[in-house]
Amino acid sequence: MTDRTTQVLDTFAEHLRGIELPLPVDGADAARTEARAALSQLADHVTPRLASLDAPLLVVIGGSTGAGKSTLVNALVGEPVSRSGAIRPTTRRPVLLHHPDDEPWFTGPRILPGLARVHGGIGAPDAEAPGPQDTTGDVDPATSLELHGEERIPQGLALLDAPDIDSVATGNRELARQLLRAADLWLFVTTANRYADAVPWEVLRTAAERDVTVDVVMNRIPDRAGVAEELSTDLTAMLERQGVEVEHLFLVPETEIDAEGMLPSGVIGELAAHFTALAADGEQRRRIARRTLAGAVDGLAASAGELAAHAARQDAERRRLREEATGAFDGSRERIDAALGDGSLLRGEVLARWQDVVGTGELLRGVESLVTRARDRLGQMVSGRPAPAVAAEQALGTGLVHVVVDETAHGAERADAAWRASPAGRSLAEGRDLSRLPDGFAEQVRAAVRDWQGDVLELVRAEGADRRTKARLLSLGVNAVGVALMVVVFASTAFIPTGLEVGAGAATAVVGQRLLEAVFGDEAVRRMARTARESLTGRLDALVAGGAAPFLERLDALGGEDEAEALAGDAEALAALAREIREESR
Incomplete structure (x- = not known):
């Protein structure tokens, strides 16, 4: 990361931290939320990824309530490391799985610096397991990230099991979006009977707008002849209509789980093989990281432009x-x-x-x-x-x-x-x-x-x-x-x-x-x-x-x-930085 790049990011972060938008003009609350999200993405993803392009690729696994994300994660590891069950929400404290040799990349505040680190292990108590009160939607988001060093996770790759993007708990929904903004690759998990739900598509459209690399898993497909092909064709058509470019689409049949809540390893064989191959291909990982990074910086440029426009409305109201x-x-x-x-x-x-x-x-x-x-x-x-x-x-x-x-x-x-x-x-x-x-x-x-x-x-x-x-x-x-x-x-x-x-x-x-x-x-x-x-x-x-x-x-x-002028300058500088990142990846 060059000195100029550092200056561009630091200047934008400084402007975001100082933004006030003091008048109750239409859109002020949304603008303040946008500023917080942009600041979070800078700290959680953009700045650390620019500083270390060779760091393990962070795959964030997200999706709707009950889509089976945690069950898939457990199947990939071969052990129940992420909580799953019928009570919602299940994933309260996010779980990050990495190869033991990659642990130094994640123990410090390099990514997601706002979350404290907790080292987990098989059978470790879930200190933030949800109780009945979680169904009110009033729970606070988790404040820690549970790390698991697992030999089954290939070196160069890390999996982050995120809360539901449509969780009944407001804090979980906000945390899920924060974690997705930190991803190098988004793995969206949906099901055969819920893939048309509105909330996942909203998130997928955001991914498309920001040119994020996306893989999709359709889970629990009925094991009947022709159903998987029919559903995958329909889902692919929907993705194309929405302008969402998906690198890979994985189909997982509906399968009985054992007493420990584990899927048979064979049903996720294609997904596991994909991750193994990706971890072994350093050039492919860097390509994905740069693409997502450039999209994230472009997204920040768009955010800066929107904030500049709102700051200009604030100035106009002040003048009036x-x-x-x-x-x-x-x-x-x-x-x-x-x-x-x-x-x-x-x-x-x-x-x-x-x-x-x-x-x-x-x-x-x-x-x-x-x-x-x-x-x-x-x-x-x-x-x-x-x-x-x-x-x-x-x-x-x-x-x-x-x-x-x-x-x-x-x-x-x-x-x-x-x-x-x-x-x-x-x-x-x-x-x-x-x-x-x-x-x-x-x-x-x-x-x-x-x-x-x-x-x-x-x-x-x-x-x-x-x-x-x-x-x-x-x-x-x-x-x-x-x-x-x-x-x-x-x-x-x-x-x-x-x-x-x-x-x-x-x-x-x-x-x-x-x-x-x-x-x-x-x-x-x-x-x-x-x-x-x-x-x-x-x-x-x-x-x-x-x-x-x-x-x-x-x-x-x-x-x-003077916030409008400063943010407009940030938007131009960030857009130029995004172009540089794309050019360097060619």
Whole structure:
């Protein structure tokens, strides 16, 4: 096994161990099962076989309940080494039979590293023999592999008696499939009256898809003239229709067993001779091992591709949930801009306090005379009455806080409702009321608004630093001019520029604009308004993003990003490796 091959397998194994698939997207459970199966096949078969192509060929004997697998194994050895009987399931702990000289290949974790080794012998107690509870289907799979060194097993070959693939015990079914994935050659055992059962054909189709070398035994064929030929013809036709290529088909007649449950050795003579010849032909064993290995690696490539596709679906669902959350809060942000730009914030309490500042209730009479009266009124407040400007500033701030908190809260409600409409979103929202804003959010908004208003006042002071402008500024008051700039920002065309020329809010903004121009000049006012708008916009963006944070944090905590790309790369590398293995075997 080359360094590149090792890297390909190790990288895929690392990705399989780290795969998360955290969202309950359709197919997630099946994908996680596929990942576990792929990881198992890497450890149980692919990696050890690539590292030791000359190791004994592992023949896994599988089939349906009651097909007589264990009886056949015992007949091949000539002694009752594998449990058989009428109570199901019989084979609980798998039994591996090997020649004594081949024992070092199997005592360590070279194959099936997840199963502990137990050395058996003739008459050894079956520590994991099933009891009546096995028929419930709730038993756990075996955790050990029973090894038997047998002289009757030819060197270079090992037989593994697996549990029933359709066992009533869930654990046995899972173990049977794990052992079949570890096989170099699958020997499927069926019977004359059950060879059309659905479950074996499902497994055989899997073997065909993965180009596994398969031999089939039809057991218990009625000993009547012409029956064996008729059944074998029908079975062969079924195999061809299903695309299952079988190397050998063995026919075993129905035969009486002796008191120890043993078949006469003659009835399995053809099968025994086949295994003896196979064990003696090293080149044939290597051919079978490479073919099955290439098929297994191709199967892993297919698994990697399927997992990549599911990981991509996870990513798509993650993006959809993110877009739902950010979209809800983007809507909040737009509504905040609308509330600031449509003049609604410049009505009610804010309008009353602004009228106190400019000293008139006749706001809609000629703007030019209003500006003059406002300057006169503001000039009277320089020495002792700044309270109206401060009150107007506070009213503006309170109104802005209310709009931001209210619209962001609506965004949280919309985002929560959108998430709870899908299983993936519900799984993320579970255990927390995401429809409510985080604790302390309102205070964060108040602090941000105060900071912005402070920035506006500093902007006014900085712009009025020269002597002539400073005199005009002081004649009106920094707070009053700052409020005027805030008013202009709120009604600016940077927000919603439709229909603002009518109504008290628009007129209020015009007054503020004229006051600022009287102090700083037209160009300076545009520059100040732009700077103040950008400052406000940045703070509003950050505040609304803070409302979305609980949703996005849950998405960010999922992990599992970039899995699709990594697994797609694994699929390509594994497919290339499978081609190399086939080319080397030619």
